[in-house]
Amino acid sequence: MLVALLPAGTAAADTCGRNLKDRLECWSGEIDKHGVLVTLDEQVPFDAKAGDLGGDERTLWDNRDRLVVEVPAGGRTGAGGTALLLLAGTGWVAPDARIDRLPRENQQGLPACDSANALTNDFRRELHTVCGLLADRSLTGRQLTDEAPATYRARHAYSVGTPDESLGRDTLLLVIVGGLLLALLTALVLIVRRSSRVTGHLPRPALATAGGGGTPRAAHNHAADETTTRLRTTPAPRYGRRVGNVPGPAKSAVVRTELHPQGYVELDRVLYRAVWAEPGRPPPAPGQLVDVTDARERDSDVLYAFPPTTGRHAKGART
Numbered sequence: 001m002l003v004a005l006l007p008a009g010t011a012a013a014d015t016c017g018r019n020l021k022d023r024l025e026c027w028s029g030e031i032d033k034h035g036v037l038v039t040l041d042e043q044v045p046f047d048a049k050a051g052d053l054g055g056d057e058r059t060l061w062d063n064r065d066r067l068v069v070e071v072p073a074g075g076r077t078g079a080g081g082t083a084l085l086l087l088a089g090t091g092w093v094a095p096d097a098r099i100d101r102l103p104r105e106n107q108q109g110l111p112a113c114d115s116a117n118a119l120t121n122d123f124r125r126e127l128h129t130v131c132g133l134l135a136d137r138s139l140t141g142r143q144l145t146d147e148a149p150a151t152y153r154a155r156h157a158y159s160v161g162t163p164d165e166s167l168g169r170d171t172l173l174l175v176i177v178g179g180l181l182l183a184l185l186t187a188l189v190l191i192v193r194r195s196s197r198v199t200g201h202l203p204r205p206a207l208a209t210a211g212g213g214g215t216p217r218a219a220h221n222h223a224a225d226e227t228t229t230r231l232r233t234t235p236a237p238r239y240g241r242r243v244g245n246v247p248g249p250a251k252s253a254v255v256r257t258e259l260h261p262q263g264y265v266e267l268d269r270v271l272y273r274a275v276w277a278e279p280g281r282p283p284p285a286p287g288q289l290v291d292v293t294d295a296r297e298r299d300s301d302v303l304y305a306f307p308p309t310t311g312r313h314a315k316g317a318r319t
Contacts (some may be wrong), residue, residue, distance in 0.1 A: 020080040021056075027067070028059035029085040035066040043078030046106050057087060061111045064089045070155065071097040073140060079106060082134055085152070089127060092155035097141035104135045126151050151171060251282045259283035259305060265292060274303040279308045281307070
């Protein structure tokens, strides 16, 4: 998604080789046809073995109105980058950038450092002063712009247009996709919370185990309406489900949720699902006692709940 939202980029800038000689030759060849903007994203070393750079340096100096050098925030020029700044005679320099020292022997041939040109105008006087400072030490970008305010400046960027005009297609698309992702995440959270409240199924032998000496299986203590399992019933009567004789033991349990007709009862401190099996009378309210038995169907995990009785049949059946 992020790749799809990226705007179409401009062509990668030509590195023009790796050493200062190749780069000066490349830039001097381009400056006759185009303007040249050099961003010093990495240090440019000064190659002392590069030979005579005079021709390329003179070309760049004579066309310095088309050459702009930028030193971004946190960047360093290297000695070669410092020489390029002096050749351009102008540039954008971040206040925290580092302008590296350029020894006097490396300043030979740079028109900006020629003392004969120092008194021509204020522009060349500033450049000559900067050459003298950089011959002894490095400068920060702020120090450079303070010493040569007419030559080097910090870059300030502004945008023109109303907010609606400045909102590009890619930004608008990013906002829309972000909104859709937020809505999807919200729906996912709601689903997870709802599913966490649903009580898991209990096996049929749970009633026989509870109170029978075995270890009861743990059950969730949050009751919820059953939404995924439907009881196999005849057309629903008024209050509950009509059943016949139910084999198996009957035990007393406490109603914990309304039996309408299905709810939860507590048996030996464990919650079980139960269905009210007396359609002719209303089910008891939560907190009251009922008799419960296992369901007749083998694959059912729902107990049958009846009104409490004081006596049971000899065979343990409930009518």
